Amino acid sequence: MAALQHLKHCYSTCIGTSRLHTSSHACANKEHFKMLVLGGGSGGIAMSARMKRKIGAENVAVVEPSETHYYQPMWTLVGAGAKSLASSGRPTASVMPSGVKWVKSRVQEINPDTNTVRTDNGIEISYEYLIVALGLQLHYEKIKGLPEGFEHPKIGSNYSVETVEKTWKALQNFKEGNAVFSFPNTPVKCAGAPQKIMYLTDAFLRKTGKRTKANIIYNTSLPVIFGVKKYADSLWEIVQRRDIQVNLRQNLIEVRADKQEAVFENLDNPDETRVFEYDLLHVTPPMGPNSVIKGSSLADEAGWLDVNKETLQHVKYPNVFGIGDCTNVPTSKTAAAVAAQSAILNRTITKVLKNEKPDKKYDGYTSCPLVTSYNTVVLAEFDFNGQPLETFPIDQSKERRIMYHMKADLMPHIYWHGLLKGLWGGPGPYRKIMHLGMK
Incomplete structure (x- = not known):
């Protein structure tokens, strides 16, 4: 009887799943898709929409655990009180292309040698083609005293949905003293964001009559204020005009939230540290590659997805492609870069599906x-x-x-x-x- 019940359940599961796509093997906890997309962020959703039009919705699946999709570039304005957090998010179901299978779980393991992906709920998905759009990971824990330090007031971070509103609260409650902003010694997404909130803080304090009692300090690990000279020259003029202190090659290593102290190391002399007292602290966390990619044969030595920077096709596995923050493409990690990459990747995949050579090259376009x-x-x-x-x-x-x-x-x-x-x-x-x- 138990065997019959299992068979009956398996049959009904297969019937239910077959309505969603044509090549399911759900009975054995396995599924198969022509095009599997890992990640439901901007790159994953954009490419799944393009693939739906190219090969049909029933042949496409997206693996993404989150119920809410956020437009993260808006968080700069959320942290400064110009937009609400709610306005930056929409249900993932509302942005998922209709008819495309949404696998609501996390990617546990990628095995490109067998063309399979395993999810955290035990499903094994095989694919013909794979698009990896898993983004990067935030590492607040690499700064001593975080993330538990966010439980204290006067500290926030625009990089996380849990901490972006804390930035606005800290800004509203600021009365006088040091307002300190950090930039970590790692690749980051939207490299301009750490100083955007600094400029907005300056503007807010001027508007509320508190600027004369504030010292605004920008401590960046970089040797420059911005990587492109034309814009860096303009930004230096702005910080000088607004009396903002910029300290280069300074990396945040500890937050003593109970004492309102931030400890920075001098990257040109690592034995040297400086302690800054703060009345407002905005933390940009260290960031790194997605751990699933890092632990697979898809990664380069640093752990990023190893793709051809011009075609976005994997350098070792020709049926694997990448887009966005998870890749080792040497350009700034922004939504604007994802947009430009999506058009190139769409063209690359079109050519690969026809057994032709990719003919369109990504020029590294990004915007900040x-x-x-x-x-x-x-x-x-x-x-x-x-x-x-x-x-x-x-x-x-x-x-x-x-x-x-x-x-x-x-x-x-x-x-x-x-x-x-x-x-x-x-x-x-x-x-x-x-x-x-x-x-």
């Missing part, structure tokens, strides 16, 4: 709208070589009000209705029009 106040932005756009690759025929290194409205109002609309639907591949075509075909 550097928010410098509640109504101005410096719009940095650049390529692999750190050369400006600007969309508009104006000097984008200048602070502009129209760029703020583009960041705060237009870009979220393009994200939800363009990028996630696989319809926005970056501003490349518009750049040519704006520059009369000369860029």
Whole structure:
């Protein structure tokens, strides 16, 4: 009887699953898809929408555990009180392309040699083609005293859904003293974000009449304020004009939240540390590759997904592709980079499906709208070589009000209705029009 019951259950499971896709083997806790997408962030959803149109929804699956999908670029404005956290999120179900199978679990293991993926609920999924879009991991725990330090007031971080509102609370409660902002000694997503909140803090304190009692301090591990000279020159002018102290090659190693002290090491002389008392501290955490990728044969020596930077095809496994923050593509990790990559990757996969050679190359385009106040932005756009690759025929290194409205109002609309639907591949075509075909 038990065997009959199991067989009956297995039959009904197979019937239910077969309505969702054509090649399921759910009876044996196994499933198969032509195109498997790992990760339901911006890269994963954008590519699953594109793949649905290319090969049919029933042939595509996305592995993603989160019930809510966040537009993370908005968190800069959430931390400064200009937007609500709720407005940055939508149910994952609402952004998942219709008909595509959503596997609501975490990736436990990737085995590219057998073309299989195992999830944390024991399902084994085999694939013909794999798109890896697993993002990166935040490592607050690598700073002594965190993450438990966030239980204290006066400390926040715009990089996590749990801590972004703490930034705004700390900013509102600030009365006088040091406002300290950090940038870690690791690759990070949106490298401009650590100083965006610093500029917004300066603007907020001026607006509320507290700026004269504040020392704003930016401690960055980098040897420069920004990686592209054109925009760095402009930012140096801004920090000097606003009396903001910038300390280069300083890396946050400890937070003593009970004493309101932040300890930084001097990267040029690691034995030397400095303790900064703070009345507001914004932490940008160390970041690193996804542990699942790091533990697989897909990773490079540093643990990032090892892809060809121009085609986004894996260097060792030709049926594996990558997009976004999880890859070792040498450009800034931003949603703008994901948009440009999605168009290139779509073309690469089209060619691979036809057994042809990829013919379109990613130039490293990325964008960082550097928010410098509640109504101005410096719009940095650049390529692999750190050369400006600007969309508009104006000097984008200048602070502009129209760029703020583009960041705060237009870009979220393009994200939800363009990028996630696989319809926005970056501003490349518009750049040519704006520059009369000369860029």
